[in-house]
Amino acid sequence: MRWPWQKEQRTEEITPEVDTALLQALLGSTTINKTEALNIPSVKSCIKFIADTVSMLPIKLYKDVGGKAEEVKNDARTDLLNDDTRDTLDAVQFWKALITDYFLGKGGYAYINRHLNNVVSLHYVDETHISTIKNTDPIFKSYRILVNGRDYWPHEFIKVLRNTKDGTQGQSIIEEHNLILSVAYNSLLFEETLVKKGGNKKGFVKSPKKLTQESMDKLKEAWKRLYSNNSENVVILNEGLEFQEASNTSVEMQLNENKETNSAEICKLFNIPENIIRGTATSKEYTNAFKMGVMPVLKTIECALNRELLLENEKSSFYFAFDTKEMLKGDIKERFDAYKTAIDANFMQIDEVRYMEDLPALDLNWIKLGLDSVLYDPKTKTIYTPNTDQTKQIDNLKGGEDDESGNQS
Incomplete structure (x- = not known):
């Protein structure tokens, strides 16, 4: 019996080429x-x-x-x-x-x-x-x-x-991003492997004459103990044997650089x-x-x-x-500069700023205006100049004539 949300399972033949491609991808x-x-x-x-x-x-x-x-x-x-x-x-x-x-x-x-x-x-x-x-x-x-x-x-x-x-x-x-995370994680594993080897370099042993199988087995066992990260383990090379250090691979030489790049x-x-x-x-x-x-x-x-x-x-x-x-x-200087701009532009009041800074209100319910400002009300088409305390109607402004309020233009 199948649940309503379960689809019917069908067995399909997979061609060898597709099967090989899937295996390689995995x-x-x-x-x-x-x-x-x-x-x-x-x-x-x-x-x-x-x-x-x-x-x-x-x-x-x-x-x-x-x-x-x-x-x-x-x-x-x-x-x-x-x-x-x-x-x-x-x-x-x-x-x-x-x-x-x-x-x-x-x-x-x-x-x-x-x-x-x-x-x-x-x-x-x-x-x-x-x-x-x-x-x-x-x-x-x-x-x-x-x-x-x-x-x-x-x-x-x-x-x-x-x-x-x-x-x-x-x-x-x-x-979503398994590849970069996998690279970063495997880089850590690679570094761990280097640490476990005690910093010993890879290399190979040169011999002027052919070694017996018994000699090679003993040499391999000694080398294996050397890379077990035990400071007491040493390898003694008999006469004629010489260790040739292998050069670092590009991955080893750029390990730290790769780590920083992957981190970024x-x-x-x-x-x-x-x-x-x-x-x-x-x-x-x-x-x-x-x-x-x-x-x-x-x-x-x-x-x-x-x-x-x-x-x-x-x-x-x-x-x-x-x-x-x-x-x-943000920081205090940047924040206070922003507050000053807001107050000078008249879209914030002092008590609103104090509230944002968790300070008690001063009950200053007014907006600061400069005397050189000219205020215009678009609904009534009225201009008010605080410096001269004059009110004028736009429609009645004519050179040298009084407006409806009786003020001289």
Whole structure:
């Protein structure tokens, strides 16, 4: 008996040429797993930077009231997202685990434990325990989520998915860019092999006369012990034997250069400047990393939270959003120069700036205008000059004549 979503399996004959090509393709490529990918320093550092940033940003619930956003205080859902998930993981560990699965697995999944319409707790589920069953309709898609064989409805999970096309599972960095990650990982293995050999160079032994099989076996055994990285092991060459060191291969000579190049290329996969993981990033590089590498992840999370944690009658006016104000402030000089420009251009007030800097308001509800300014109201076609305290109508402006207000032109 077949399930409705299962296609009929047919056995097709594969030609020898196709079979050989498939075998060569499989033998010629190496697919690494999540654990191996995290052994690559640049991968680990980029994910850690993004995950740490996401876990530090507070998530707030807002309500749209007449076009103005008002923060909703004391909502249980924000407590679960920011502090205690009511699970074994706290909120920081929760987000770090989800972000790691987002990049290196099929996606980040968290079970929503509800009691009626109330969210009681959030439970992170490792993506390796997740599988999905979906229908075959490419338009009206539907699916169920399986956790260790038990099925759940999609709305019972927060799903943070990367590059998904069906909303069930995402595509990991490993699947998309396996080649560069495999090269970086195998470079580490190659370096480990060199270290295990104790730095001993490859080479060959020259002999002016033919050695017996017994002599060759003993020499091979001694050489094998020498490369076991034991400083007490030595090889004694009898009279007539000479060791000729083999030159380094191009791969050995460029190993460090290749590592740096691979590290830079991997950083590009995460849209993170390389100086970020080196700890030498400037303020501008840090801001760019946040905008290009972290903000897309934040938007994905916000959409997932709005879809699954809001009730249907809340979705028209409520929404979750990360508070990114602190991360986008930049250094103090750059920030204060921007505030000065905003105040001088009259599209921000002093108290608005003080609010952004978490300072108490001064109740200064006015906008500074220069006396040399001329103000024009396009609705009434009126010009007002503060310096002379005169008001004029555009339609009545004629040389030397009074306007309707009686002021001399």
